Amino acid sequence: MENSNCCVCQKPKANLECGVCHEHVCKKCAQFVEDGSFSFYKTVPKILQSTVFCGPCYDREISPAIAEYEQIMKKAKGISIFMKEDSKITQRFSRKENPIEIKECEDKDELVMRMAFLAVTGGFNALVDVEIKHEKVKPGGKYQYTNWSGKGIPTLVTSSRHL
Ligand SMILES: [Zn+2]
Ligand SMILES: [Zn+2]
Structure with a gap:
């Protein structure tokens, strides 16, 4: 050089x-x-x-x-996260946006943070209808790990709204 x-x-x-x-x-x-x-x-x-x-x-x-x-x-740490099972209490929230989806993550907390992070970058403060799945993965028959995937719809919730 x-x-x-x-x-x-x-x-x-x-x-x-x-x-x-x-x-x-x-x-x-x-x-x-x-x-x-x-x-x-x-x-x-x-x-x-x-x-x-x-x-x-x-x-x-x-x-x-x-x-x-x-x-x-x-x-992202402070946004509200509502699971799919909570759809009754979140039924009046807007669901206009495309879902945020993360397909591969080895840690559940990180998965949720990644989804929350993307919601914040889009200008939102909540995720509704969140579904989280996991499956055991064994690549090449070696060690086994759990792959977490999840999706949810980003939305804007105002604090004045009472559920
Ligand atoms: Zn430089
Ligand atoms: Zn130098």
């Missing part, structure tokens, strides 16, 4: 590449983000699929993206 000076400290032999500006960056100046850090997004924005960034790009692009992601996660 020739002319691979770090774009931050200018030292040679910087063998990492920033996922935003694609300049070389050395290990000392690079900022790392764990793989899968933004995996709850339905489509992870391209720059957030990288795990290595130079300092300036990290501060400008990634740091605010992490803050936003955490904000959505916080809201």
Whole structure:
């Protein structure tokens, strides 16, 4: 690799590449983000699929993206979730939206959070008619795990509404 000076400290032999500006960056100046850090997004924005960034790009692009992601996660924890069995008490809620569906998840709590996260990104604060299923999966006859899947309809519930 020739002319691979770090774009931050200018030292040679910087063998990492920033996922935003694609300049070389050395290990000392690079900022790392764990793989899968933004995996709850339905489509992870391209720059957030990288795990290595130079300092300036990290501060400008990634740091605010992490803050936003955490904000959505916080809201997702607070949304109302009504199971299909509760359809009597939620019968007056709007069901205009397409259902949110997650087909593969190895953890039930994560499945619910993923559905809630997508509801929040769509501007909703509740999920109704939620159905959660699980099945035992044994890929290649090796170890067995439980695959969770679920779906629900995102909707907007106002707090003034009494059930
Ligand atoms: Zn450097
Ligand atoms: Zn950069």
